[in-house]
Amino acid sequence: MYQYNEVDQALVDQRVEQFRDQTRRFLAGELPEDEFLALRLMNGLYVQRHAPMLRVAGPYGMYNSEQLRKLAHIARTYDRGYGHFTTRTNIQFNWPELAQVPDILAELASVQMHAIQTSGNCIRNTTTDQFAGVIADEIEDPRPYCEIIRQWSSLHPEFAYLPRKFKIAISAGPNDRAATQVHDIGLHIVRNDAGEVGFEVLVGGGLGRTPVIGQQIRPFLQKEDLLSYLEAIIRVYNLNGRRDNKYKARIKILVQAMGIDAFRELVDAEWEQIRDTDLKLPLSEIERVKAFFKPFDYDTSAAADTSLEQHLAEDNDFRVWFERNTVEHKVPGYRITYVCLKPYLKPAGDITAEQLDLVADLADRYSFGEVRATHNQNLVLADVKQSELYAVWQILAANNLARPNIGTLTDMTVCPGGDFCALANAKTLGIADQINMKFENMDYVHDLGEIKLNMSGCINACSHHHVGHIGILGVDKKGEDWYQITLGGDDGSEAALGKVIGKSVAADDVADTLEKVLQVYVDQRIEGERFIDTFRRIGIEPFKEHVYAVAN
């Protein structure tokens, strides 16, 4: 993965000292609250229900073992012994002291980490495919471009006070694992008819109060034009995006209001002015960054291993885990291996300091010292030799990190909700427990197959409930928690927004309602059909009828 040079290091070091001084001035009453608010947000610091919350950047999901150990240390020293991985592949700490945050940032900087632009109305962490570089179907590794965008957008002097937050995602093959269609800008690495590799560019996607699927603004963009084109889009947005209403300030609203064609015209006019300037990305710079993401020295004899077959035949639990929680690697003899952060009755994405240390050790021993975070709040050891999978599984299982539920109903994406988040309308963690208890039977869950369940505690949609195959949204009804259920959403290549199934249900009824929904699927599915396929074929009516008929 990318390694800082002196310049990169100087930037994060100086940023720490700058923030230290800002915090000092705020605490001394020299810096007005509203200014500090904007400044601290740009450094990942929120004030939550109980305490500040610090969001640390995991650039495009990449972490190394040294960084994980540092995060474990921070969790122990400054927090309550755990952290929480988010849907943007960052990690949050929920209990730091404001006065200690500069020290935490200094600790992070010592391992080439930071919290820059993890929040606030600026360009956020670029996200990508958790299988980047190790999956056979990709056209090119997207991570070098993520890093190039990271550097270009870091402390960009013009784009620090945009109308609203701005998120970019990149996918690199036919299967979109980065939810690019629901980002402010989605980039698809594609090959054109001439065989050149470049980007298809989407703009104006996003979730939140007004969920929108992004639209294509450019079918093919040359690599060298990447930064000039991004700069053109964001300049047009900065000048024209709404600032009178924060719920209408995202770029999606601007694109909708203008229409994609008029918006494209403005962008192209701006782009003409800047595309042949120093913003043109030299091939040499692309090559320099690519060198950090070269394939590892894989063991060419790894595929000769026969022990995996034997373990699969002998140990049923291992086989179940292998089938659900590992994925084919592009190099024979290796597997992409999930570290599951969706254990039974624990908050999704939470990880203890001990588990962080343990994953760091596993990475060092079995996966070239690197770990990735996924946008569904799990971790991935991307390069495990098949001969070592059994050992890895045993260690994961002994530490509650091997629940074989990846991609299934209980691999839920859940925001912290009313227990932690000041904006929440309803709690989410208790509902997740309720669903876990109802669907504890793994055979049943495996029989249901691939299902994405996303639950958000309010309309801000941090857990992307609109694009869950099943979405659950917490709403407040006269002070009580109620839940609205949507079906049919998807954030993959066939992105779609879920449809509301009917009136919201009481907290106690959520899991029972899901059971009815799933019953319709089980009754109606045809051979090999996933939940989402059945939904697309039969529509929402049969689900509606069954859920509400029985309820009445």
Place this chain on the structure above:
Amino acid sequence: MPLLINNEVVADNWTLIDAETLDQSGDVIVPLALYLEHRAQFDARESGVALQLNGDDDLSSILSEVDQFPLIAIDFPAFRDGRGFSIARLLKRQGYRGQLRATGDFGRDQLDHLARCGFDAFQLKDEKFSPDVFKSFGEVSVRYQGAADDAKPVYLQ
């Protein structure tokens, strides 16, 4: 309100006018709409005439003529309203070489970004000024991306 130029507080001989104070003598800063309305009158003045722009203005009406003004002030209606940063870049790209002044609700912690976008004068509100504000220029010395101060990104420097 102290005016910061070149790392010091300097005297300011410009006065911002509005429709009520049209006849103010001396060097004046005129909001764009007012200027366009009374253009002939302003162009005939002997003393200095500067423009004030803000994010709601339609810049296309004036962009090609900006070089005739010795000073352009860009107003920040709120700390978090960042349109002025982009307006400054458009003016600099147009070749504007006069004084580019930030006015309104910006703060010390934005000075460096403002300078990078092409501002060279900063009219800070009294309560936002303290002698140590100058320290904020270059607080982070690393510049990954090009801007108005230096068009070259880090890998071309």
